[in-house]
Amino acid sequence: MGEIGILTVSECTDGALDAISAELLGAARKLADELGQKVATVIIGSGVGDAGKDAVAYGADEVYVADDAKYANYQPEAYAAVVQQAAKDLSPAIILAGQTSIGRDLAPRVAFKLQTGLSTDCISLKLDAGRMIMSRAVYGGNAMADYVSESDPQMATVRVKSQEALAKDDSRSGDVKTIAADADIKTAFIEKVTEEVTGIKLEDADVVVCGGRGIGSEEGFEPLNELAKMLHGAVGATRPPCDNGWIASTQQIGLTGKIVSPTLYFGIALSGASQHIAGCSGAKNIVAINKDDEANIFNVAHYGVVGDYKKILPALIAKVKELG
Ligand SMILES: Cc1cc2nc3c(=O)[nH]c(=O)nc-3n(C[C@H](O)[C@H](O)[C@H](O)COP(=O)(O)OP(=O)(O)OC[C@H]3O[C@@H](n4cnc5c(N)ncnc54)[C@H](O)[C@@H]3O)c2cc1C
Incomplete structure (x- = not known):
């Protein structure tokens, strides 16, 4: 198996991987296997150390964890700096994030920093001649359009539940490492307002x-x-x-x-x-x-x-x- 081909951005709640993180790893695994390359993921948060081995169980070959109290709540500049650092260290061909509240904010920032393009809200990813074909709904869902990035790394945000997660396999092996990045923080976190949900979200x-x-x-x-x-x-x-x-x-x-x-x-x-x-x-x-x-x-x-x-x-x- 070769270099890191795909980097995913994992998200956690209360220290545990969110479903989208496993779905991204499932999609990345399929693409990486076809490319003969490895999958890495970056996990940013506070008290997220244990999520690393779960990311391996869901398909990651390498996990980069930025675990610090300063990452307890989503902070755009700090999170983007970590993903940018991972992209610099690993030079992945593809970076995938979730089409979530965090991913929607984070991915364009990272794309700008890496001076590359981004296709948002993709629901299907496949390869053609080594490039990623990113499909997304257009015209309010009445048609599908395929996009290919002309710049590298190829970046996409992926719609929640559009990809299949692999079955969790705790016997899978992978490396869990730490990652750190300095950031020029210009915004302050003030308050997190949690929506009260009764029943299923x-x-x-x-x-x-x-x-x-x-x-x-x-x-x-x-x-x-x-x-x-x-x-x-x-x-x-x-x-x-x-x-x-x-x-x-x-x-x-x-x-x-x-x-x-x-x-x-x-x-x-x-x-x-x-x-x-x-x-x-x-x-x-x-x-x-x-x-x-x-x-x-x-x-x-x-x-x-x-x-x-x-x-x-x-x-x-x-x-x-x-x-x-
Ligand atoms: C920028 C922008 C953003 C928007 N974002 C959204 C959005 O996020 N989500 C959204 O939903 N809309 C959004 N809209 C509004 C959207 O354009 C429509 O106006 C809206 O979706 C219509 O809602 P509706 O289908 O419930 O109502 P209507 O179009 O009025 O349809 C009502 C339907 O109910 C049927 N009906 C009536 N009574 C009965 C009955 N007793 N039994 C069975 N059928 C019955 C009628 O035949 C009709 O087809 C947005 C609009 C704009 C301009």
């Missing part, structure tokens, strides 16, 4: 039940909540229900809301505007319920029911109950 849910303007009221969301609870999922919404105060704005899905990639997505009484589809086009199965058979959501849905959700949803809930 929208971004993590495997089933998302999403309601649109046609739901009509806060009470209208009750059957959606019931269905989501039965399927161990989360409830989301298009922008109008959030603007109308029927549901918290944290539940908005779309261009200016959250991006979800569940296995099963219900789009109920929503038209399927491109700004909404931008947030759910990564769903593996889309079920649409709409009384207008010409609604755009039917163009992206895998299954569709034409009719009034007030009649269809109780029948669906009864069937799910019957099936246990």
Whole structure:
């Protein structure tokens, strides 16, 4: 096995690797195996030392850990300096970060420092003649576009849940080393505001039940909540229900809301505007319920029911109950 081909940027919560970190390593492993090269990852945080061996178990050959109290909270300049240092030390051909709150801020900074390009929110990565083809949704999820970087290293941020993590294999071997970098810090961390979530987080849910303007009221969301609870999922919404105060704005899905990639997505009484589809086009199965058979959501849905959700949803809930 040769040089480091791919560097991923891992993220941790409470000292443990986030799911996106394992997904990035899974994607990197596939590309690196094809290139005959190694995978390295950088882990930045405070009390993240134990995450190193997990990164190896998920596919990393080398892990570079920057573990310091100053990294306890995301600090753009400090984090970017560590990734830049790792890129300088390792000269990877490819750098992957997550399309997460941190990755979205960090990756462009690193790309600028390395004077290279960046493709954001990629959902598929493959190789062609040794270069990485990065695919991402465009036109609000109505089409896919492939990008190739003309500069090096080739950089991408990758959508959460778009890549398969490898099964954790604690018998894998790899090196865990430390890394340090000085940074010219110009911003100060003031406060971390943690969103209160009851139940499953929208971004993590495997089933998302999403309601649109046609739901009509806060009470209208009750059957959606019931269905989501039965399927161990989360409830989301298009922008109008959030603007109308029927549901918290944290539940908005779309261009200016959250991006979800569940296995099963219900789009109920929503038209399927491109700004909404931008947030759910990564769903593996889309079920649409709409009384207008010409609604755009039917163009992206895998299954569709034409009719009034007030009649269809109780029948669906009864069937799910019957099936246990
Ligand atoms: C810059 C920008 C950013 C935006 N970002 C977002 C975003 O992040 N997320 C987002 O969602 N939107 C976003 N929007 C708004 C977006 O353009 C649409 O206006 C919005 O998605 C429409 O929401 P909707 O489908 O719920 O409503 P509508 O388009 O009004 O559709 C309602 C649908 O409900 C159906 N319906 C009504 N009653 C029933 C019933 N009883 N049973 C079954 N079906 C019924 C109707 O047939 C209709 O198709 C953005 C817009 C802009 C300009």
